[in-house]
Amino acid sequence: MATVSHSNPDMWGPLNEYDERVQTRQLREDEHQRGIVQSLQDLHDMLKDYHAPKVVHPSIESLKSPSRSLLGSLFHRQPPKKRTQLPPNLPKGLYMFGDVGSGKTMLMDMFYDTLPHNITSKTRIHFHNFMQDVHKRLHAMKMEHGTDLDAVRYVAADIAEKGSVLCFDEFQCTDVADAMILRSLLEALMSHGVVLVTTSNRHPNDLYKNGIQRESFIPCINLLKTSLRVLNLDSTTDYRKIPRPPSGVYHHPMDKAAISHADRWFRFFGDFENDPPHATTQQVWGRNIQIPKASGSAAMFKFDELIGRATGAADYLELMRSYHAFVVTGVPGMTHRERDLARRFITFIDAVYESRAKLVLTTTVPLFQLFMSPDEVDDALEGGRKAGSVKHAEEHEGVDDVMRQMMDDLGMSMNMLKNSSLFSGDEERFAFSRALSRLSLMGSQEWVEQGLGMEDRGGLDEKLDWQRLRSRWREDSM
Numbered sequence: 151m152a153t154v155s156h157s158n159p160d161m162w163g164p165l166n167e168y169d170e171r172v173q174t175r176q177l178r179e180d181e182h183q184r185g186i187v188q189s190l191q192d193l194h195d196m197l198k199d200y201h202a203p204k205v206v207h208p209s210i211e212s213l214k215s216p217s218r219s220l221l222g223s224l225f226h227r228q229p230p231k232k233r234t235q236l237p238p239n240l241p242k243g244l245y246m247f248g249d250v251g252s253g254k255t256m257l258m259d260m261f262y263d264t265l266p267h268n269i270t271s272k273t274r275i276h277f278h279n280f281m282q283d284v285h286k287r288l289h290a291m292k293m294e295h296g297t298d299l300d301a302v303r304y305v306a307a308d309i310a311e312k313g314s315v316l317c318f319d320e321f322q323c324t325d326v327a328d329a330m331i332l333r334s335l336l337e338a339l340m341s342h343g344v345v346l347v348t349t350s351n352r353h354p355n356d357l358y359k360n361g362i363q364r365e366s367f368i369p370c371i372n373l374l375k376t377s378l379r380v381l382n383l384d385s386t387t388d389y390r391k392i393p394r395p396p397s398g399v400y401h402h403p404m405d406k407a408a409i410s411h412a413d414r415w416f417r418f419f420g421d422f423e424n425d426p427p428h429a430t431t432q433q434v435w436g437r438n439i440q441i442p443k444a445s446g447s448a449a450m451f452k453f454d455e456l457i458g459r460a461t462g463a464a465d466y467l468e469l470m471r472s473y474h475a476f477v478v479t480g481v482p483g484m485t486h487r488e489r490d491l492a493r494r495f496i497t498f499i500d501a502v503y504e505s506r507a508k509l510v511l512t513t514t515v516p517l518f519q520l521f522m523s524p525d526e527v528d529d530a531l532e533g534g535r536k537a538g539s540v541k542h543a544e545e546h547e548g549v550d551d552v553m554r555q556m557m558d559d560l561g562m563s564m565n566m567l568k569n570s571s572l573f574s575g576d577e578e579r580f581a582f583s584r585a586l587s588r589l590s591l592m593g594s595q596e597w598v599e600q601g602l603g604m605e606d607r608g609g610l611d612e613k614l615d616w617q618r619l620r621s622r623w624r625e626d627s628m
């Protein structure tokens with residue numbers, strides 16, 4: 151396979167490279183794969199302006215476990231765990247997954263080889279080798295400083311010093327030793343400004359399936375899902391000419407990739423050929439609702455253009471009659487100061503859900519922070535601790551898996567949620583948690599594909615085509 155021959159990496163990115171290889175017949179054009187290349191290009195563009203913060207190495211002293219200190223051992227209490235902060239300018243990395251032979255390694259290498267020149271240090275490594283090296287270093291730390299030390303954070307800083315872009319091939323988790331440290335390791339790497347790009351043959355949800363103490367691994371899965379863009383290379387269920395965007399329907403933060411995220415989903419749900427995007431208005435009770443962009447049965451709004459205006463349930467229901475897919479961009483986190491917005495947005499989510507429509511969002515914060523700021527989350531945690539609440543299994547009853555995962559991830563209990571300042575009445579709390587679980591349902595592949603004819607024959611032909619194409623690649627590369 152050709153190596154990148156272009157000397158000015160700032161003028162040359164993954165898309166150029168892909169085009170060139172297609173033109174020179176080293177690669178076959180593949181629409182779905184091109185979607186992934188676009189995501190790699192988005193990240194490439196963000197990295198052009200990215201300068202990783204200088205790695206501040208934690209001292210050995212600061213990593214000594216406080217729970218073993220005199221006070222700690224007297225009271226047997228863990229101090230409140232501060233959530234690790236990621237640098238605000240950290241570009242979101244990528245997690246590409248798909249079957250063997252779908253081109254993951256090839257695409258990651260293409261990205262790695264075309265990284266812009268300001269990325270002066272980078273590492274590409276097979277994940278298994280990487281973890282072996284990490285365990286070796288951890289062992290050495292323990293021999294030198296004893297076991298009473300958060301050595302993972304020390305080792306992470308060492309690794310971060312070696313490269314601000316870290317590419318892992320074949321990310322996986324197969325043993326409990328890896329499972330126990332992966333989350334803090336990845337989080338520490340990102341907190342030092344390291345951008346992660348990985349390939350894997352599984353979706354994060356399917357990592358470490360049936361592993362020992364799988365529950366302790368869930369926070370790592372959540373970290374992967376919220377801090378990386380998860381892209382699917384398998385296009386088996388595509389049935390239309392417009393390929394399904396490789397990512398899920400929700401994206402944060404509002405970076406460059408957010409724009410192409412919204413555009414690609416709008417194009418997918420819309421009908422650009424027969425009904426090019428246009429502005430239109432809709433009458434409700436003699437009033438007009440402005441729809442800035444419509445195509446086919448898809449409508450696209452900025453959050454401010456829809457929820458930011460004085461709209462309500464009647465307007466939303468009217469919209470549901472005319473459209474079956476909604477792309478809402480720039481959804482902000484809503485704290486108690488924006489309570490009205492939060493209520494209106496929840497009403498909108500309910501309307502979309504009840505009419506079985508599709509929803510695509512770009513948000514400034516991860517979904518679980520939509521209705522609660524990081525400070526409020528911290529306050530809720532503090533409040534809950536002060537109230538001496540203990541997490542009981544029963545407390546979580548009636549809460550669905552998604553909420554439970556989210557709460558576990560934040561170390562929250564139902565009690566803490568109740569202490570949150572945003573939702574003062576019972577009804578609002580209920581609406582809040584229901585909105586989140588509805589959002590997560592509407593983010594599932596089943597929901598997105600339902601009614602699009604992807605499930606039956608339409609999808610099958612496409613799947614067979616895809617498998618044929620792949621087996622051809624394999625023959626070619628032998």
Ligand SMILES: Nc1ncnc2c1ncn2[C@@H]1O[C@H](COP(=O)(O)OP(=O)(O)O)[C@@H](O)[C@H]1O
Nearest residue numbers: 177178180249250251252253254255256623627
């Ligand atoms: N669009 C394409 N056209 C032709 N060959 C391709 C294309 N995409 C991938 N390949 C080839 O298919 C083979 C498998 O790709 P690879 O990146 O190793 O897959 P994975 O890492 O997903 O298992 C490689 O030889 C690769 O060069």
Ligand SMILES: [Mg+2]
Nearest residue numbers: 254255256349
């Ligand atoms: Mg591979």
